Amino acid sequence: MLAAARKELLLERLRRDGRIVAKEIAAELGLSEDSIRRDLRELDMAGLAVRVYGGALPASPAIVDYAARTTVAPDSKRRVAAAAVALIEPGATIILDGGTTTRAMVEALPRSFRGTIITHSPTIAAALLNHEAGVFLIGGQLFKHSAVACGAAAVEAANKISADLFFLGVTGVHPTAGLTTGDADEAAMKRALASRAAETYVLASDEKVGAASRYGVLPLDAVAGIITDAAADDPTSRELAAAGVILVHTDDRTP
Known part of the structure; x- marks a missing residue:
């Protein structure tokens, strides 16, 4: 699965479930946890997710000025x-x-x-x-x-x-x-x-x-x-x- 498709899947899971556990979704997709963590880090840097221990949460749209x-x-x-x-x-x-x-x-x-x-x-x-x-x-x-x-x-x-x-x-x-x-x-x-x-x-x-x-x-x-x-x-x-x-x-x- 390409990185862009993985990130879209992660965002969809955040919207649906309200959280992502990196270990669980890595196992589901047959990927390494490092790959998922890297995707979550990039989503965090883009303001689309908030990284927490073990995974990520949906980012608030209210952080704008x-x-x-x-x-x-x-x-x-x-x-x-x-x-x-x-x-x-x-x-x-x-x-x-x-x-x-x-x-x-x-x-x-x-x-x-x-x-x-x-x-x-x-x-x-x-x-x-x-x-x-x-x-x-x-x-x-x-x-x-x-x-x-x-x-x-x-x-x-x-x-x-x-x-x-x-x-x-x-x-x-x-x-x-x-x-x-x-x-x-x-x-x-x-x-x-x-x-x-x-x-x-x-x-x-x-x-x-x-x-x-x-x-x-x-x-x-x-x-x-x-x-x-x-x-x-x-x-x-x-x-x-x-x-x-x-x-x-x-x-x-x-x-």
């Missing part, structure tokens, strides 16, 4: 955002992560909401200028790819705040890889923010469920729930639910 992400699954993000806003109690203090789904939350949040919103995203803070809520912007080194503040100064500032809810954006939600994103510093900042909230909810539009990125953020059991519009009978949704993960499906909260 902020501007490009605004065009990825906008309707899905609006549904997730509306369900997330429905969880916010009047007067609550909430932390909003950076990203396009939290930007959709700002659009869904009533301008009359009078709680407090904490964020490390200047784009989120700017979008809240016409809302009545108090806004606290965490500063630090600007990570331009995601338009958020990260680094030591941002983490130090985050450690001084507390909140009722944190709405966490990730690029991948996978039953074995957990919650992931594409940058190590951004992952550390997300963990710092999660540690400052009583409860953390993950914002997971459909394209992120079953996908993975390179850096772990949190294990699945560290969050109160995952808000998603992925179908409840989707194989990944069923696997997550079977593992005890609380899934808040958008059709449970929104029309």
Whole structure:
């Protein structure tokens, strides 16, 4: 089998099964594990898969930069955002992560909401200028790819705040890889923010469920729930639910 055909087969298996075990597929195809690992390495370098010990997982399409992400699954993000806003109690203090789904939350949040919103995203803070809520912007080194503040100064500032809810954006939600994103510093900042909230909810539009990125953020059991519009009978949704993960499906909260 030619290399191009092998890679297409591997991608099809990733889409179908949500993971590849190099040893198993090498035996199935009658090839060496080294050949499969080489193919997976090249798929990883092309951004089409994420290599993990023993195999690979589907790569998240949400690792592109902020501007490009605004065009990825906008309707899905609006549904997730509306369900997330429905969880916010009047007067609550909430932390909003950076990203396009939290930007959709700002659009869904009533301008009359009078709680407090904490964020490390200047784009989120700017979008809240016409809302009545108090806004606290965490500063630090600007990570331009995601338009958020990260680094030591941002983490130090985050450690001084507390909140009722944190709405966490990730690029991948996978039953074995957990919650992931594409940058190590951004992952550390997300963990710092999660540690400052009583409860953390993950914002997971459909394209992120079953996908993975390179850096772990949190294990699945560290969050109160995952808000998603992925179908409840989707194989990944069923696997997550079977593992005890609380899934808040958008059709449970929104029309």
